[in-house]
Amino acid sequence: MIIGIRREDKNRWERRVPLTPTDLQDLCTQGLNFRIQPSPNRIFLDREYQAAGVEVAEDLGPCALVLAVKEIPIPLLERGKAYLYFSHVIKGQPYNMPMLARVLELGATLLDYERICDAQGRRLIFFSLHAGYAGMLDTLWALGKRLLACGIPTPLADLEQTCAYASFDEAKAALRAVGERLAERLPAELRPLVIGIAGYGNVAAGCREVLDCLPCEWIDPDDLVRLARRDPSAPVIRCVEFREEHLVRPIRGQAFDRQDYFDNPERYAGDFEPKLDHLDVLMNTIYWEPCYPRLVSRAWVARQTDPRLQAIGDISCDLEGSIEITLKATMPDQPCYTWDPETDTVVPGMDGRAPLVMAVDNLPCEVPRESSEHFSRVLRGMVPALAACDWSASFARLALPPELKGAVIAHRGVLTPDYRYLQEFLDA
Numbered sequence: 225m226i227i228g229i230r231r232e233d234k235n236r237w238e239r240r241v242p243l244t245p246t247d248l249q250d251l252c253t254q255g256l257n258f259r260i261q262p263s264p265n266r267i268f269l270d271r272e273y274q275a276a277g278v279e280v281a282e283d284l285g286p287c288a289l290v291l292a293v294k295e296i297p298i299p300l301l302e303r304g305k306a307y308l309y310f311s312h313v314i315k316g317q318p319y320n321m322p323m324l325a326r327v328l329e330l331g332a333t334l335l336d337y338e339r340i341c342d343a344q345g346r347r348l349i350f351f352s353l354h355a356g357y358a359g360m361l362d363t364l365w366a367l368g369k370r371l372l373a374c375g376i377p378t379p380l381a382d383l384e385q386t387c388a389y390a391s392f393d394e395a396k397a398a399l400r401a402v403g404e405r406l407a408e409r410l411p412a413e414l415r416p417l418v419i420g421i422a423g424y425g426n427v428a429a430g431c432r433e434v435l436d437c438l439p440c441e442w443i444d445p446d447d448l449v450r451l452a453r454r455d456p457s458a459p460v461i462r463c464v465e466f467r468e469e470h471l472v473r474p475i476r477g478q479a480f481d482r483q484d485y486f487d488n489p490e491r492y493a494g495d496f497e498p499k500l501d502h503l504d505v506l507m508n509t510i511y512w513e514p515c516y517p518r519l520v521s522r523a524w525v526a527r528q529t530d531p532r533l534q535a536i537g538d539i540s541c542d543l544e545g546s547i548e549i550t551l552k553a554t555m556p557d558q559p560c561y562t563w564d565p566e567t568d569t570v571v572p573g574m575d576g577r578a579p580l581v582m583a584v585d586n587l588p589c590e591v592p593r594e595s596s597e598h599f600s601r602v603l604r605g606m607v608p609a610l611a612a613c614d615w616s617a618s619f620a621r622l623a624l625p626p627e628l629k630g631a632v633i634a635h636r637g638v639l640t641p642d643y644r645y646l647q648e649f650l651d652a
Contacts (some may be wrong), residue, residue: 225611227256228287231263234294237556239267239385239592240351241598242291242308245603249276252544256611259287262545267592271632288615290547291603294586298326304617304636306333313628315513316649324634329649333615339631340606347426348627349602351588354595358386358587360507361395363537364434366560366582367505368535370574376414379405386590387556399437407439412456416441418502421465422519423509424547427539428465435463435590445470445499452502471496471510472517478631488502489515497524500533507537512546518547525578526565533579541585548579553585 227341243251245268249257259279262270270280276353284290285302294308301307307327311334313320327334340348361383368380379402389395410417419435421428443451448464460482469480472492484493494517500506507517520536525548537549550565551570561583562576563569574580588595617623619635633643 225289226259226287227258227607227611228290229258229260230284230286230290230292230296231261231266232293232302233263233265235586236265236438236557237589239589240293241263241266241268241596242293242599242603242652243607244597244600245272247277247600248567251604252277254608255448256607258620259284266597273463280637288611289613295320295323295646298323301330301332305330305482306335306613308337308610308631310338311336311633312338313646314643316651316652317644318652321650321652323335324646327634328637328639328650330468332566332634333632333636334634335628335631336378336633337631339633340627341630342627349599349606350426351595351599352426353430354392354588354591355434356427356432356509357392357395357434357580358590359427359537359539359584360431360434361399362559362584362590363505363535364506364586366574366580369438369537370580371414371450373575376411377407378411380416385556385559386587392591392594394567396434396437399434403438406460410460413454414451414504415456416458416460416462417504418452418505419461419463419505420448420499420503421463421507421509422471423508423540424465424497424510425505431537432465433541434462435461446580448499448502466496466499470499475606484629488582489517492517494518494521498519500524500531500593503533505535505537506533508540508547510540510546512540512542514545516546518548520548522548522563522565525563527548528578531577531579535582536579537582539585539587547581550581550583552583554583555586557592559584566629566645599647 229359250582259281260273262280289306296446313324316338337349354570362385364380365385368378370414371378372381382402406466421431429600440461442463445464445466468482468485473495474480475491476494481499496519536547538550541553543550558572559582560574561570561581562570562578564571614623619640632640
């Protein structure tokens, strides 16, 4: 088998790769064969792949399995091939149902990185950590610029956007330098700056790593109201991480039970908006579906005349989802906007009465080398099993480890048992 690697061209910011030259060189020594399409935009150069023993060629026709990062455009899908990429279909996303329908029509096989999980359902391969890095830094950058526009200069205004740094190590050095100046130059009326993170997974871990470069004190959610009060003698920044029990309350007054909430969300009501009055920044990292309450509603935003909440870093970026004023995804060259409740329109930039929304939906692109290296280190261990698989076999006889077999959404033009629910969305 020849394994193909498609160039990424969804937008000019997409410079990531699923496998790096170093990891491909190691796989080639194991007897595996690869062909990668040329790209002028990729973070790793064509000649680096050639030096690793990988063929660089436009035609992926001979490749039975094709790897990519983002969705492969519908016209480029081929009959009978196997594909592995982030397909963004598992929630029935309407914008990708035509792509899934074409996979089925072509009798092709589709695997999704997002569904490569262990026996406990934990994802094994992801860019989430790097989304947290870039999302947190971009939101701090945006906050600094917004405060400056309001006539409040702070050292945060000295930060650059993530994509402006040569590496994440360089970005962290800049953060530490800003942190040293914050203690002396943050206006007393802003102490403490309170940053809340909704969620506690890999994205949240990336946010925490960025915040740990600054003089932060982590507090318990139960102490938020008391410790968020403006106080010139308070620490510069206080950070708080919210879990499900801090976001909702049981409707009938019973004790909160996380598993019951997951299984029966209709028994719970949103209880997060009162906490927004005590936050300067909210980072949203949660997985959300319409059955769950929102964190921030349009109604709450419309009621605010002078909100303390200045910035929302919506890393999850579910349009009109847990953050209802996330009305569109953005790109790194114009990452922020506000929502004007009077006209119900999106206003590009950071001005406005409402909190700004940072809604870049491909944040790992801002750290393409580090995020690709992290992803590739995990994927390379899965490639031999993918290469050894006979993709012409029936799904029942598909010889893959459980974590990979569970990621097969469609095989030979048929939805696999765990994903038959998607037929409802295809029919719609």
